[in-house]
Amino acid sequence: MDERFGLDRRVRLLGPIPLDSGRGFAPVEIAYETYGALNADAGNGVLVCHALTGDQYCASEHPLTGKPGWWARMVGPGKPIDTDRYCVICANVLGSCMGSSGPASVDPATDAAYGMDFPVITIADMVRAQELLVGHLGIERLHAVVGGSMGGMQALVWASLFPARVARAVVIASAARHSAQNIAFHEVGRQAIMADPKWRGGAYYAENDPPAAGLSVARMAAHITYLSEAGLTDKFGRRLQDRPGKPGAKSFGFDADFQVESYLRHQGLSFTGRFDANSYLYITRAMDYFDLADAHDGRLARAFASTKSRFCVVSFDSDWLYPTAESRRIVHALNGARADVSFVELASPFGHDAFLLDNPELDRVVSGFLGAAA
Amino acid sequence: MDERFGLDRRVRLLGPIPLDSGRGFAPVEIAYETYGALNADAGNGVLVCHALTGDQYCASEHPLTGKPGWWARMVGPGKPIDTDRYCVICANVLGSCMGSSGPASVDPATDAAYGMDFPVITIADMVRAQELLVGHLGIERLHAVVGGSMGGMQALVWASLFPARVARAVVIASAARHSAQNIAFHEVGRQAIMADPKWRGGAYYAENDPPAAGLSVARMAAHITYLSEAGLTDKFGRRLQDRPGKPGAKSFGFDADFQVESYLRHQGLSFTGRFDANSYLYITRAMDYFDLADAHDGRLARAFASTKSRFCVVSFDSDWLYPTAESRRIVHALNGARADVSFVELASPFGHDAFLLDNPELDRVVSGFLGAAA
Numbered sequence: 001m002d003e004r005f006g007l008d009r010r011v012r013l014l015g016p017i018p019l020d021s022g023r024g025f026a027p028v029e030i031a032y033e034t035y036g037a038l039n040a041d042a043g044n045g046v047l048v049c050h051a052l053t054g055d056q057y058c059a060s061e062h063p064l065t066g067k068p069g070w071w072a073r074m075v076g077p078g079k080p081i082d083t084d085r086y087c088v089i090c091a092n093v094l095g096s097c098m099g100s101s102g103p104a105s106v107d108p109a110t111d112a113a114y115g116m117d118f119p120v121i122t123i124a125d126m127v128r129a130q131e132l133l134v135g136h137l138g139i140e141r142l143h144a145v146v147g148g149s150m151g152g153m154q155a156l157v158w159a160s161l162f163p164a165r166v167a168r169a170v171v172i173a174s175a176a177r178h179s180a181q182n183i184a185f186h187e188v189g190r191q192a193i194m195a196d197p198k199w200r201g202g203a204y205y206a207e208n209d210p211p212a213a214g215l216s217v218a219r220m221a222a223h224i225t226y227l228s229e230a231g232l233t234d235k236f237g238r239r240l241q242d243r244p245g246k247p248g249a250k251s252f253g254f255d256a257d258f259q260v261e262s263y264l265r266h267q268g269l270s271f272t273g274r275f276d277a278n279s280y281l282y283i284t285r286a287m288d289y290f291d292l293a294d295a296h297d298g299r300l301a302r303a304f305a306s307t308k309s310r311f312c313v314v315s316f317d318s319d320w321l322y323p324t325a326e327s328r329r330i331v332h333a334l335n336g337a338r339a340d341v342s343f344v345e346l347a348s349p350f351g352h353d354a355f356l357l358d359n360p361e362l363d364r365v366v367s368g369f370l371g372a373a374a
Numbered sequence: 375m376d377e378r379f380g381l382d383r384r385v386r387l388l389g390p391i392p393l394d395s396g397r398g399f400a401p402v403e404i405a406y407e408t409y410g411a412l413n414a415d416a417g418n419g420v421l422v423c424h425a426l427t428g429d430q431y432c433a434s435e436h437p438l439t440g441k442p443g444w445w446a447r448m449v450g451p452g453k454p455i456d457t458d459r460y461c462v463i464c465a466n467v468l469g470s471c472m473g474s475s476g477p478a479s480v481d482p483a484t485d486a487a488y489g490m491d492f493p494v495i496t497i498a499d500m501v502r503a504q505e506l507l508v509g510h511l512g513i514e515r516l517h518a519v520v521g522g523s524m525g526g527m528q529a530l531v532w533a534s535l536f537p538a539r540v541a542r543a544v545v546i547a548s549a550a551r552h553s554a555q556n557i558a559f560h561e562v563g564r565q566a567i568m569a570d571p572k573w574r575g576g577a578y579y580a581e582n583d584p585p586a587a588g589l590s591v592a593r594m595a596a597h598i599t600y601l602s603e604a605g606l607t608d609k610f611g612r613r614l615q616d617r618p619g620k621p622g623a624k625s626f627g628f629d630a631d632f633q634v635e636s637y638l639r640h641q642g643l644s645f646t647g648r649f650d651a652n653s654y655l656y657i658t659r660a661m662d663y664f665d666l667a668d669a670h671d672g673r674l675a676r677a678f679a680s681t682k683s684r685f686c687v688v689s690f691d692s693d694w695l696y697p698t699a700e701s702r703r704i705v706h707a708l709n710g711a712r713a714d715v716s717f718v719e720l721a722s723p724f725g726h727d728a729f730l731l732d733n734p735e736l737d738r739v740v741s742g743f744l745g746a747a748a
Binding site for chain 2: 119181195261285288323
């Protein structure tokens with residue numbers, strides 16, 4: 001049995017990774033899972049990249065929440081990303097908090113948590129760490145890199161930075177850069193965390209008393225951007241919350257009278273049980289820094305100049321966080337680079353979150369694209 | 375000289391106002407300004423209603439910020455709301471913090487600030503307080519009630535609650551109800567304030583150490599909703615902030631690297647110098663409670679059943695906070711009630727904030743509507 005493969009894997013890779021900031025980072029801890037068997041020619045590896053608050057548990061139970069994997073409906077035997085055919089790899093991104101190196105990790109140089117001494121990283125730095133892992137697994141060329149939201153950004157960077165190692169890239173509900181509005185919402189979240197006195201400049205690990213209130217507000221603000229206005233209206237409208245013994249009524253106070261208030265508060269609170277506030281700062285920063293055209297004089301097509309990958313780009317019509325226009329921009333750039341790209345805008349009432357939800361059309365698009373010859 | 379008219383007026387009216395919560399409220403302090411002279415028949419009064427964080431200083435310098443009035447371009451001699459023709463009245467709403475009764479006011483029963491003992495109020499309660507004032511000024515019937523955003527909600531309520539007292543209502547960039555998304559954004563702001571340890575359950579006045587950090591985050595989140603995505607991109611895009619001695623560059627830290635971050639932080643901080651956090655809680659609550667159809671079995675047209683006013687409804691195409699669809703809903707209801715209504719959607723790149731900004735078409739619409747025979 002090859003210990004590199006299976007559930008709940010961890011590996012320490014020496015690196016160092018050359019970070020975009022100019023620093024190097026080593027050693028690199030990576031927590032990951034694999035599902036399905038790697039072929040003898042190691043040609044069936046599919047890397048699944050997770051979003052801002054996601055993790056490596058895409059198809060198995062989350063160890064803290066006990067919930068099914070965040071993409072269990074997409075990844076598994078007979079599913080669109082079919083683990084009977086592919087060896088699926090999903091790794092916690094650099095900077096996160098589920099086992100890969102991040103601000104909550106212990107710095108071997110000091111034996112204390114990094115906190116804000118953790119280097120500021122970028123999406124490309126996350127991909128560099130993944131590339132170390134893929135090499136460690138003995139995979140020369142991935143059958144595909146697949147991701148939604150920040151995962152889609154990683155798929156784009158993979159194809160741009162390591163063109164020889166990616167046969168296919170699937171980019172769902174994503175963008176090649178963060179817009180001013182995207183940055184603005186993230187900045188609100190960061191300010192909410194840093195305004196919490198318990199944040200203590202990021203050095204809250206020893207006290208075991210994290211800035212949960214600030215992180216909860218950050219999550220609430222972000223969560224609104226994941227849903228569409230119409231979706232919120234359908235799901236909650238102005239319906240009032242029932243209380244023990246009495247039906248919904250205005251309290252003329254500041255309790256959660258409306259169901260949408262109660263829902264948001266729950267989203268905020270439950271998030272603090274599974275996520276580290278400093279990781280939230282670092283990963284939102286990486287996303288805000290993301291503009292794939294930056295290193296190419298602002299010309300996105302040049303980022304794909306040497307690409308050999310086939311691309312599949314998917315957007316959702318009600319996604320206002322990464323709207324279809326951003327996907328079209330990617331497609332135009334790929335066309336400009338004469339890359340092979342298919343694009344589809346899917347209908348969904350669920351806004352940005354649609355990529356995580358049941359959507360038979362998305363399933364067909366993904367499985368069809370992965371199954372086609374490269 | 376009639377002391378009831380002029381700049382920086384204050385009056386204590388006995389009331390009590392019958393609040394929607396079932397409580398009564400008295401005495402009612404109202405801080406207001408008037409511009410222009412009231413005709414002998416008191417028929418040229420125009421009430422201007424302000425938005426969430428607005429105040430009575432619509433056409434004169436703000437006493438705390440030193441900035442021109444928030445609607446100085448709309449209200450004045452020869453301006454669209456022409457103070458050579460009309461006697462314009464603008465009053466700080468009940469619950470606010472610029473002199474009208476609100477949570478920061480001293481409760482005469484206890485000689486201490488109300489804090490969270492201030493009653494939870496509604497938009498209709500604000501209008502009831504204004505109606506006392508209008509009576510005090512000797513005005514039987516207003517030539518017009520005019521407002522944008524929350525001010526438009528007040529104009530709608532005026533026409534619904536006091537149909538005999540309103541000849542014309544101008545409703546700009548507004549809605550007849552708060553949507554689930556509107557409520558959600560406000561709830562984020564309230565949670566940000568209440569999560570700040572300095573909020574102290576609202577009892578922070580004695581210490582003179584208010585929850586500025588929480589209020590600042592609340593303002594930042596709200597501010598994003600006042601601007602359009604395209605407007606933010608035009609104004610800031612991904613441009614980096616210049617720093618003393620060096621041009622814009624990524625800091626690979628958590629300073630405000632992007633201009634949009636710096637702008638938002640400034641919006642948040644400067645707001646805390648002029649606004650009370652508890653007032654923010656109370657007024658957002660009033661807006662979230664607002665659904666004019668509520669008292670009419672959910673049928674908005676019935677809210678206008680006995681109206682005798684003429685209506686002018688204006689929306690902006692890039693306003694995603696109170697989108698045109700909400701204005702159309704008002705217009706349909708007014709049509710259903712056989713009311714006299716004109717409607718226009720104006721083009722503007724500036725999102726919800728457009729109603730405060732230079733817009734010659736808006737000027738023409740407002741002055742034309744006010745000048746036409748009722």
